Amino acid sequence: MKSKREAVQMKTLKKILFALAIGILLIWALFPIFVMITISFKNKFEIMGTKTPIWPENPIITNYIKMWKTVPLLHYLKNSMIVCFATVGLSLLISVPASYAMSRFHFRGKDTYSVMVLATQLFPGIIMLLPIFIMYSNFTALTGIPMVKTLHGLVIAFATFGVPYSVWMLKSYFDSIPNELEQAAMIDGCTRAKAMMKVVMPLVLPGIIATAIYVFLLAWNNIMFTGILADQSTRTFANGLQEFSSENGTEYGQLMAACSVTTIPLLIIFLMFQKQFVGGMTGGAVKS
Amino acid sequence: MKKSRKTNPYLWILPSFICMSIIQFFPGILSIFMSFTKLDVSYVRRPFEAPFAGLGNYSRILQPGTSLGNSFLTSLMITIGFTLASTILGYLIGLLEAMLLNQPFKGRAVVRAVFLIPWIVPTIVSAFCWRMIFLRDFGILNKLLLSLHIIDEPIFWMIGSNAFLVIVVARVWASCPFIMISILAALQTIPTEQYEAAKVDGASAWQQFRYITMPGISAVSKVVILLQFIWGSGEFTIPYAIFNQTPPKEANLISVLVYSNTFSTWDFGGGAAVSTIVLSIMLVLSVFYMRAAMRPSTDD
Numbered sequence: 001m002k003s004k005r006e007a008v009q010m011k012t013l014k015k016i017l018f019a020l021a022i023g024i025l026l027i028w029a030l031f032p033i034f035v036m037i038t039i040s041f042k043n044k045f046e047i048m049g050t051k052t053p054i055w056p057e058n059p060i061i062t063n064y065i066k067m068w069k070t071v072p073l074l075h076y077l078k079n080s081m082i083v084c085f086a087t088v089g090l091s092l093l094i095s096v097p098a099s100y101a102m103s104r105f106h107f108r109g110k111d112t113y114s115v116m117v118l119a120t121q122l123f124p125g126i127i128m129l130l131p132i133f134i135m136y137s138n139f140t141a142l143t144g145i146p147m148v149k150t151l152h153g154l155v156i157a158f159a160t161f162g163v164p165y166s167v168w169m170l171k172s173y174f175d176s177i178p179n180e181l182e183q184a185a186m187i188d189g190c191t192r193a194k195a196m197m198k199v200v201m202p203l204v205l206p207g208i209i210a211t212a213i214y215v216f217l218l219a220w221n222n223i224m225f226t227g228i229l230a231d232q233s234t235r236t237f238a239n240g241l242q243e244f245s246s247e248n249g250t251e252y253g254q255l256m257a258a259c260s261v262t263t264i265p266l267l268i269i270f271l272m273f274q275k276q277f278v279g280g281m282t283g284g285a286v287k288s
Numbered sequence: 289m290k291k292s293r294k295t296n297p298y299l300w301i302l303p304s305f306i307c308m309s310i311i312q313f314f315p316g317i318l319s320i321f322m323s324f325t326k327l328d329v330s331y332v333r334r335p336f337e338a339p340f341a342g343l344g345n346y347s348r349i350l351q352p353g354t355s356l357g358n359s360f361l362t363s364l365m366i367t368i369g370f371t372l373a374s375t376i377l378g379y380l381i382g383l384l385e386a387m388l389l390n391q392p393f394k395g396r397a398v399v400r401a402v403f404l405i406p407w408i409v410p411t412i413v414s415a416f417c418w419r420m421i422f423l424r425d426f427g428i429l430n431k432l433l434l435s436l437h438i439i440d441e442p443i444f445w446m447i448g449s450n451a452f453l454v455i456v457v458a459r460v461w462a463s464c465p466f467i468m469i470s471i472l473a474a475l476q477t478i479p480t481e482q483y484e485a486a487k488v489d490g491a492s493a494w495q496q497f498r499y500i501t502m503p504g505i506s507a508v509s510k511v512v513i514l515l516q517f518i519w520g521s522g523e524f525t526i527p528y529a530i531f532n533q534t535p536p537k538e539a540n541l542i543s544v545l546v547y548s549n550t551f552s553t554w555d556f557g558g559g560a561a562v563s564t565i566v567l568s569i570m571l572v573l574s575v576f577y578m579r580a581a582m583r584p585s586t587d588d
Binding site: 018021022025026028029030031032033035036039047048049050052053054093094095097098100101102105106107110113116117120121122123124125126127128129130131132133134135137138141156157159160161163164167192193213217220221223224227228241242245250252255256259262266267270271 | 297413
């Protein structure tokens with residue numbers, strides 16, 4: 001009898017510990033988001049006060065209205081959107097054929113190529129920043145095509161940064177699709193390219209979406225390259241956020257409101273595509 | 289067979305090859321070249337005419353007393369410590385999350401989605417959130433600790449060795465979803481029968497972990513740890529944004545050091561030398577790690 005009761009007690013204890021661990025980790029994951037949203041609804045006195053509670057006592061929405069005037073956010077948002085979508089498009093255009101070839105064809109130099117793809121991951125961003133700045137400047141001097149301080153300059157750099165990981169992720173997606181599908185289409189008279197577009201692409205769409213989200217975030221997150229390669233007119237949103245700090249102090253409420261405005265749409269999109277995204281991340285990054 | 293001979297695989301990889309060569313490999317090589325020259329702002333338009341400096345930039349960096357020399361070694365140590373600490377902590381939290389999620393329970397899908405949220409929050413946004421949390425006077429953490437009477441005086445989180453803690457916490461938060469989801473995927477490939485059989489044989493929870501779970505996730509873990517190490521060592525946004533562009537020396541990671549030094553003094557040669565040293569260290573460490581952790585794999 002006693003041992004049975006002990007076993008039941010053990011089980012309850014385990015359950016409590018389990019719930020506790022989940023609870024703590026949930027708070028850990030959500031805490032910064034909670035801080036961001038609550039502060040965005042606070043007025044200056046509530047933010048700067050040392051004795052005020054951590055939630056907004058008198059929620060206001062002025063931060064969400066004023067922020068557009070304090071910093072030309074709409075302009076930066078437009079720049080970011082152009083850069084990010086163009087980056088995703090270009091990056092996929094480059095990495096889809098490459099990853100397909102990696103998955104389907106055997107060719108001389110394939111191993112060298114895949115080492116090359118992996119080796120790019122070793123380069124810290126900072127090592128490429130100065131040379132790219134110099135290369136862009138010289139390209140402009142030679143051809144007259146502006147590169148520094150342009151949106152397409154950013155797109156070319158970010159799209160390339162996205163390529164290696166995208167090739168890696170997409171390759172494993174193509175690996176999971178049986179080759180017989182294209183063979184059948186090709187017997188019916190399709191070319192390899194056509195078979196890929198018509199038959200395989202719809203099946204790897206989840207992988208494409210996951211890759212697209214990854215590349216989008218890569219471009220969206222960057223402040224190192226945009227800080228140097230962009231100017232006032234081509235500045236992106238992530239960089240623009242820093243403008244809430246000036247000599248007169250930081251507009252914390254507006255900063256958090258601007259952060260919320262960018263993050264919440266991303267979160268909604270992510271939750272919608274969560275399944276594909278998870279599949280894509282694990283399919284590409286980890287293949288044991 | 290005829291059809292497949294028509295398609296030339298090199299054409300398929302050519303665009304990616306060209307892009308990576310021009311935007312990643314050439315700049316990498318150019319950077320190494322620059323590190324041996326006295327390249328400053330006057331040579332930006334003619335980088336190959338910059339005077340040769342030999343090892344001048346390197347000796348300048350490694351010599352205390354110069355502006356770069358003073359900060360370089362500290363920054364290097366901080367970067368290594370930061371990378372190690374955040375990789376280990378991130379791995380442990382990610383592992384815990386994955387193991388919890390591998391159990392069936394009500395609301396598991398929701399919990400998993402919440403655990404993944406940090407992955408999607410832009411790093412710059414989370415960095416600003418951490419600043420709001422760790423500020424001394426009206427930071428949320430001090431407010432919370434004061435109101436719970438855990439501390440009597442607000443703590444200076446953003447200066448001294450606490451600043452190091454702040455960037456580690458921010459990095460761990462941002463990196464654990466990737467680690468979690470990678471390990472979870474591996475955990476789910478372990479057949480549950482193995483655990484049942486072990487239980488029948490009377491294996492303890494630790495033994496089950498040691499002899500079933502650990503072998504099942506070791507391959508994934510090695511890759512994930514390597515990636516975290518490489519990505520962590522290049523971290524820029526977290527210290528740069530949390531400390532409003534001027535981190536204290538305890539949080540001044542190499543990327544920030546090179547960035548702020550190069551573009552304020554236009555000392556491209558010195559910056560390139562720092563980058564080259566870091567790249568070499570990472571290269572050596574990665575190769576060493578791969579030799580030790582991963583046996584040469586035979587898969588394609």
